[in-house]
Amino acid sequence: MATHRPLSVWVARLVDDGTALGMINNGDKRADARHLELFDQGWQRYPATWNGTPVLALRSADDGRVAVELDEHGTPIVASPAAVGVIERVERTWPNVDEDLRALRGEQLPVRYWLLARLDAEGEPPDEVFALLPWELVDHAAAAISAALTPGSTIGDLVEMRHWFAPAVSGLTGPMEQLDHGLRTDAPEIARIGARTLLTNLRDVPLARIPEETRRRLATLVQLLGWAFDDDRELTEVVGRRLADATSATPPNVPALLVALVMEASFAGPEDDGPEPAPARLEFQTPADAFLGVNVRGRVIRRPTELVVSLTRFDTGPHRVSVEIDEPGAAPVLLEPDGRTLRARLPWDRTGLPARLIFRAVPA
Numbered sequence: 001m002a003t004h005r006p007l008s009v010w011v012a013r014l015v016d017d018g019t020a021l022g023m024i025n026n027g028d029k030r031a032d033a034r035h036l037e038l039f040d041q042g043w044q045r046y047p048a049t050w051n052g053t054p055v056l057a058l059r060s061a062d063d064g065r066v067a068v069e070l071d072e073h074g075t076p077i078v079a080s081p082a083a084v085g086v087i088e089r090v091e092r093t094w095p096n097v098d099e100d101l102r103a104l105r106g107e108q109l110p111v112r113y114w115l116l117a118r119l120d121a122e123g124e125p126p127d128e129v130f131a132l133l134p135w136e137l138v139d140h141a142a143a144a145i146s147a148a149l150t151p152g153s154t155i156g157d158l159v160e161m162r163h164w165f166a167p168a169v170s171g172l173t174g175p176m177e178q179l180d181h182g183l184r185t186d187a188p189e190i191a192r193i194g195a196r197t198l199l200t201n202l203r204d205v206p207l208a209r210i211p212e213e214t215r216r217r218l219a220t221l222v223q224l225l226g227w228a229f230d231d232d233r234e235l236t237e238v239v240g241r242r243l244a245d246a247t248s249a250t251p252p253n254v255p256a257l258l259v260a261l262v263m264e265a266s267f268a269g270p271e272d273d274g275p276e277p278a279p280a281r282l283e284f285q286t287p288a289d290a291f292l293g294v295n296v297r298g299r300v301i302r303r304p305t306e307l308v309v310s311l312t313r314f315d316t317g318p319h320r321v322s323v324e325i326d327e328p329g330a331a332p333v334l335l336e337p338d339g340r341t342l343r344a345r346l347p348w349d350r351t352g353l354p355a356r357l358i359f360r361a362v363p364a
Contacts, residue, residue, distance in 0.1 A: 003043075003094070004039075004044055004045055005034055006033040006034050006058065006067070006069050007034070007117075007118050008034075008056075008071065008114045009032045009034060010024050010033055010070040010071075010072075011058075011068060011069055012024050012067070013065060013066065013067055014057065018048065018050055019050075019051055021050070033067075033069075034118065039067075042060055042061045043058040043059065043061070044058065044059055045057075045084050045085075045091065046058060046066060046084070047084045047085075048066050050076045053076070054078065054081055054084075055078055056076070056077040056078075056079040056083075057069060057084075069114070077108070077111055077114070078111070079107060079108070080107065082103065086101065086103050087111075090115070090119075094122070095119055095122045095125070096123065097125050101129050105132060109164060112133065116129065116167040117167040119167070120167040120168075127208040130167065130168040130209040131211055133164055134164055135165075135213070135214045137160075137164070138161060138173065138176070138217070141161055141173075141177075141180065142217040143156055144156030144159060145176065145180055146220055146224050148180075148183045149221075149224040149228050150224065155184060158180065159180075168210070169207075169209055170205065171198075171205060172201065172205075175195075175198035178191075178193065178194030178197070179194030179195050181194070195232065196229070196232055196235075199222065199225065199235045199236060200326070202222065203239050203242065207243065216243075222236050223240060258284055258291070258292065258358070259284070259356055259357075259358055260282040261282070261284075261356055262282060262300055262354055262355060263283050264280045264352075279299035279301045279310075280299060280302075281298070281299055282298030282299060282309075282357065291321065291359075292315070292321065293313065293314050293316070295315070296314045296315070297312050298310065298312075300357070302352075302353060303348075304349070305347065305348070305349050306345045307325075307353070307354075308345055309343065309344045309357065310338075311335060312342075319361045319362055319363055320361075321334070321359055321360065321362060322344075322362050323335055323346065323358065323359050323360075325348070325358075326355065332360060334362065
């Protein structure tokens, strides 16, 4: 029998003949319903109703209990009986997608979001299924920002994109919202940071899950960013070529990368005769097991004219790894073996530390 588990992180028991709900996750809101042992076996998709509204739910084959799935506000997720049927069939072959999901286009957004989020986390769904997400929001946001960057035009209506696109691609909507905010509030530094982050992400992330129309909208925006921010002109040209590529996948010459936040500790300063500065810790923003290993640890020490970047407990496999400061024009430096450590020295003569470092896989 197929295993049917919640799609969302919150559930509540349906009580009082479908007119009320029990406590969220049996009283533990911090728990993730998708991983509760309760749902390991014996549950089936069920077209439940809550106060007369069809909702996404599971029913226990043992005792008939009904668990209703909830959105991030604790509200039952509305789903038609047809949608429940589609999801039930998808779960029969989970996480492989043999079902045509286009039937879910008319369903409310939480149903589509939570299905794709769990498919992305547990399988390798085909790129086209992510067309279920509301890409028109990105289109409208790109058009609004493009208007602000066009002489003689004013910025369009504010668009709230939220987290809806996380299953498809990371690093897209956050920088767009930052760029939008900077332009709306006449804060050029905020706008510049948002623009550069957006361009950097579009340079490096796979694009195959972004529909063609949205890529065209983004390409127009990228071109305008090149005119508005001279320092990023070269980057906009690279990104523009990527967006124009009909295949939209990551090109072979774009290496895999990881972004690491530099979590600063206390530093003694750049004086040669001062005490040894405490190392800053690296916190990887995406799972490092892609090419650094699951147990990798990283640190950074600032010296008078350089940053010393060190990795321990690494597993780089057959390739080498480079590191660079996340700034325009920064040159990558290969990490070299030093005993049980990989180490690189990056030119740096400023006080403080950079906010981020970028690690890239380099073919052996």
